[in-house]
Amino acid sequence: MTPSTTRPVAIITGAARGIGLASTHWFLARDHDVVLIDNDEATLTATAQELSASPHALPILCDVSDPDQVQAAFAQIDARFGRADALVNNAGVAVFKTIGDTSFQEWRHVLATNLDGAFLCSQACVPLMLKSGSGGSIVNIASISGLRASTLRVAYGTSKAALIHLTRQQAAELGTRGIRANAIAPGPVETEMAKRVHTPAIRADYHDAIPLGRYGTLDEIADAIGFLCSKAAGYVNGQVLAVDGGFDAVGVGLPTLRRDAAEKGG
Numbered sequence: 001m002t003p004s005t006t007r008p009v010a011i012i013t014g015a016a017r018g019i020g021l022a023s024t025h026w027f028l029a030r031d032h033d034v035v036l037i038d039n040d041e042a043t044l045t046a047t048a049q050e051l052s053a054s055p056h057a058l059p060i061l062c063d064v065s066d067p068d069q070v071q072a073a074f075a076q077i078d079a080r081f082g083r084a085d086a087l088v089n090n091a092g093v094a095v096f097k098t099i100g101d102t103s104f105q106e107w108r109h110v111l112a113t114n115l116d117g118a119f120l121c122s123q124a125c126v127p128l129m130l131k132s133g134s135g136g137s138i139v140n141i142a143s144i145s146g147l148r149a150s151t152l153r154v155a156y157g158t159s160k161a162a163l164i165h166l167t168r169q170q171a172a173e174l175g176t177r178g179i180r181a182n183a184i185a186p187g188p189v190e191t192e193m194a195k196r197v198h199t200p201a202i203r204a205d206y207h208d209a210i211p212l213g214r215y216g217t218l219d220e221i222a223d224a225i226g227f228l229c230s231k232a233a234g235y236v237n238g239q240v241l242a243v244d245g246g247f248d249a250v251g252v253g254l255p256t257l258r259r260d261a262a263e264k265g266g
Ligand SMILES: NC(=O)c1ccc[n+]([C@@H]2O[C@H](COP(=O)([O-])OP(=O)(O)OC[C@H]3O[C@@H](n4cnc5c(N)ncnc54)[C@H](O)[C@@H]3O)[C@@H](O)[C@H]2O)c1
Pocket: 013, 014, 015, 016, 017, 018, 019, 020, 037, 038, 039, 040, 043, 062, 063, 064, 065, 090, 091, 092, 093, 113, 117, 141, 142, 143, 144, 185, 186, 187, 188, 189, 190, 191, 192, 193, 194
């Protein structure tokens, strides 16, 4: 990469694949330098090779739940760019088990990644955002599981609900310094994470409970993240945007009534 301080810099955690990688492409297509943070060395290396044609993508191997690694990563970003304009706290893990079956180790792993990671990266990133003098945007990737409780989501749902509150704390405190903080709550999206945990029966249930009747695409989530980081969202702060096909809006679903209405049309 050639040194660059004039282009805006977007830092994306969990960027080696899935939603984070789709966001990377969104920012690269809009003239940003992009830092891809991930702790999966093999996938990050493969992704970096795919992006090697771009001089504007910088991969950094880092576990967002480890304070020392986060400090080292942001020191590297500071030395390289001296600024940060957007931070997407996207790195996340899911353990879907009952309260009784969730070990303390699993609970800590989910909370450490999904919540501590966003706290640590944001804390390290704010001084870089303040350096450029033009504010900045933090987007935390929560989930519909953080808006509504559901079966087997004790660790995951709790981590995402806490991440939504962290977003509001950040909006309250950092807004006074020109940094906006918002959250996205995606519904089900076709990624490796979803492939691992969504059985055919779960997929059918989701299709039934979502007014749009389908999973979201990676580009649809990346577009929403990009919007929140853009000037178009310049007065949006402390909000949670559900990008979920209408799942959160509808409450209890009555499949029979929906089917009847669809058959009648109109
Ligand atoms: N896929 C969905 O249906 C869905 C729905 C709602 C919310 N989300 C959220 O969106 C985010 C991205 O999900 P995805 O589906 O793209 O997942 P994914 O598993 O495909 O990608 C997550 C990435 O995060 C990285 N990662 C995990 N732990 C990390 C750590 N400690 N440090 C650095 N990187 C780490 C992984 O290596 C991976 O590359 C997650 O926060 C997830 O909870 C996903």
